[in-house]
Structure formats: C-alpha cells, structure tokens
Amino acid sequence: MLISDPSALAEVAAKLWRNGLPAVEEDLARAGGPVADALRRALARAAHLLSRAESERELRDALILRLTGVPELASMVEAFRAMSPGPGLRSRWPMSDQPAPGLARVLDGREGDARWCAWSPDGHWLVSISSGFSSDRRNAVRLWNARTWRPGPTFDHGADGSNWIYDCVLPSSGEWLATYAAGTVWIRDMDSMLAVFAEFEADLLKMRTREGMAIARSRGKLKGRQPKLTARQQAELARMHATGDYTIAELMEVFSIGRATVYRVLDRTKTTGTTGAETPR
Structure with missing residues (x-):
C-alpha cells in the first residue's frame, strides 16, 4: 500500500x-x-x-x-x-464528537452496554460482559483478540432471564474462564474457546476474501492466471511444430517455456483446429 x-x-x-x-x-x-x-x-x-x-x-x-x-x-x-463519485455527506464544521487525545481505540460488540471487562494474564485477550442483546434480557461474554482487535464469538448461560451473568474471573494461568450467574458458576476451558475463536476468524477471512474476489471480477481486475504465450506466439509454436522441423526441446528453447506448456499449447491448437499439428516427438 x-x-x-x-x-x-x-x-x-x-x-x-x-x-x-x-x-x-x-x-x-x-x-x-x-x-x-x-x-x-x-x-x-x-x-x-x-x-x-x-x-x-x-x-x-x-x-x-x-x-x-x-x-x-x-x-x-x-x-x-x-x-468520490456522486453526492455524499459533507461536514461544514468539525465533528462535535471527536475522540479525546488519549483515546486509543473503541471496541463495539453490538450486544448492548459493556458492564464488565478483564484482561487475560498474558495480555493477548480481552473478556467483556454485555448488558444484553434481545428482549429476553440475555447477556453474554465476548472474547476480543488484543493483537488484531477482532471480536470473537459470544458465550452465555442460556435464554432464561435468571441466568444473568454478573461476573467472570480468569486465573493467573489463563487456562480457565469462570462466569457467575444466579447461583451457578460455569467453568470454560480457554483452549477450547480460543479454538472456536480461531475457526471464527478463519471463516470471516474466507468470506471477506470471496467478497473481494467477486468485486475484483466484476471490475475486470481479477482475470485469473495469464497464459505465458500470446495468441500469436501460440499459433507460431503450433505452425513450427507442424512443419516437423522442430523437436519439443527446441520449441522449449525458442519460446523459453517448459515442456508442459508446449504440450498444452499443442493440445489447445488441436482442439481449436487452428493448425494440423501432429503428435509431438
């Protein structure tokens, strides 16, 4: 860039x-x-x-x-x-909600207000508890990757309103995550949770890559692998081979290509019928 x-x-x-x-x-x-x-x-x-x-x-x-x-x-x-083409939003004055100078980042999980958060012992993960994200007042625990700041999946105690999550604790080893809700404590294995997180990020990356490739194709910028020889060079290679005066090795040297490329060109010209190429020697 x-x-x-x-x-x-x-x-x-x-x-x-x-x-x-x-x-x-x-x-x-x-x-x-x-x-x-x-x-x-x-x-x-x-x-x-x-x-x-x-x-x-x-x-x-x-x-x-x-x-x-x-x-x-x-x-x-x-x-x-x-x-930027066409009409768009323009501000005549500076935005009134500009961030304070000391602000480094704002994380948005979209599940409601963040009630509680804590760092993992190694500082690689941030855990937050949301206030709820639907009418039944379910709330959830979310993991954040502190190296990429990608939001991970959420975990809750079920749809029952009595299972409201009040607190969570990470031990100094970082192996477990304990969440407390209305008389129950759920212990989760962090390795398993991080495996889910890794799968989530991989799926997100694949989705975004497919979207980007589709956009590039629609704009004519992703045309796949280009042939090593132009159409004129391919026709000339087929013509030279059809004369019987050139071996495959000689064609490889003349056009600076590999043996497999020579055979592909000859097979293609046979199929299209552009020359009367014979079986390669």
Missing part, C-alpha cells in the same frame, strides 16, 4: 469494506511513517462507527467525516473527497 499515492485512501476504504480494520492496520503497520501511523490511529479510534456502515459508499462518507481535521491526512482526505 503506497500511502504517498493520492488514491491511497480509496484503497484503504475498499480494503476496509472487504477485509475489515485488522487487515488494513497490518498494511499500515508495514508501510510505516508519520502518515501511515496517523491514519492507523484515526481508524482505530473510529472503528466502532466505521464497522456499522451498511454499504461501501456509506463507509467512504464516514471515512471523510472522521478523518477530516487530522493534520497529517489533510491532503489525502481532499484527494479522496475529489475522487
């Missing part, structure tokens, strides 16, 4: 929509420099708002609104604004 390129923010928006914030943050961390660092911080602080965009266009508008006012990104935002 070339952060100095005027179209860099358009690439960021597209990747945010396809792959989510963690993938973009990894790219920006590799790019380095004051602009990339400023963009990474700004995206992390607005992550809870950007994640709620329901379309790529809505995400682009939210990016413009949330990044306006960041000095290091001024020229990038203006270039992105000029590139």
Whole structure:
C-alpha cells in the first residue's frame, strides 16, 4: 500500500469494506511513517462507527467525516473527497464528537452496554460482559483478540432471564474462564474457546476474501492466471511444430517455456483446429 499515492485512501476504504480494520492496520503497520501511523490511529479510534456502515459508499462518507481535521491526512482526505463519485455527506464544521487525545481505540460488540471487562494474564485477550442483546434480557461474554482487535464469538448461560451473568474471573494461568450467574458458576476451558475463536476468524477471512474476489471480477481486475504465450506466439509454436522441423526441446528453447506448456499449447491448437499439428516427438 503506497500511502504517498493520492488514491491511497480509496484503497484503504475498499480494503476496509472487504477485509475489515485488522487487515488494513497490518498494511499500515508495514508501510510505516508519520502518515501511515496517523491514519492507523484515526481508524482505530473510529472503528466502532466505521464497522456499522451498511454499504461501501456509506463507509467512504464516514471515512471523510472522521478523518477530516487530522493534520497529517489533510491532503489525502481532499484527494479522496475529489475522487468520490456522486453526492455524499459533507461536514461544514468539525465533528462535535471527536475522540479525546488519549483515546486509543473503541471496541463495539453490538450486544448492548459493556458492564464488565478483564484482561487475560498474558495480555493477548480481552473478556467483556454485555448488558444484553434481545428482549429476553440475555447477556453474554465476548472474547476480543488484543493483537488484531477482532471480536470473537459470544458465550452465555442460556435464554432464561435468571441466568444473568454478573461476573467472570480468569486465573493467573489463563487456562480457565469462570462466569457467575444466579447461583451457578460455569467453568470454560480457554483452549477450547480460543479454538472456536480461531475457526471464527478463519471463516470471516474466507468470506471477506470471496467478497473481494467477486468485486475484483466484476471490475475486470481479477482475470485469473495469464497464459505465458500470446495468441500469436501460440499459433507460431503450433505452425513450427507442424512443419516437423522442430523437436519439443527446441520449441522449449525458442519460446523459453517448459515442456508442459508446449504440450498444452499443442493440445489447445488441436482442439481449436487452428493448425494440423501432429503428435509431438
């Protein structure tokens, strides 16, 4: 990702929509420099708002609104604004809900208010308890990956309202997670929970990859593996072989390709009937 390129923010928006914030943050961390660092911080602080965009266009508008006012990104935002097609949201004044300078990140699990949270002993995971996410007042425990900040799956004590989760405890070893609800304590194996988390992240990555490939195909940017020889070169190879004056080894040397490629070209030209190629020697 070339952060100095005027179209860099358009690439960021597209990747945010396809792959989510963690993938973009990894790219920006590799790019380095004051602009990339400023963009990474700004995206992390607005992550809870950007994640709620329901379309790529809505995400682009939210990016413009949330990044306006960041000095290091001024020229990038203006270039992105000029590139954005059609009507869109524009702010005449600075947003009134800009984050405080000390804010690093906002996590949004969408299950209601966060009532409680705790770090795992190694600092790699964050555990939070939500206030509820449906009419029967179920609440849940959610794991967060502190290295990628991806939200993981939720765990609860069932649909019964009496099973409200009040507290949870992680031992110093980090092997177990204990949750307390109305007279019952549930002990969960962290290794099993993290395995579910890993599967969840893998499924999310596959889904986003498929979406990105579909978008690229629709825009004509994903055409698959290109042939090593042009159509004219393939026709010439078939013609030369049909004369009987060239062996497969000689054709390999002339066109700088492997034996398998020569046979594929000859089989293809046989099928299409472009030449009267004989069986290779």
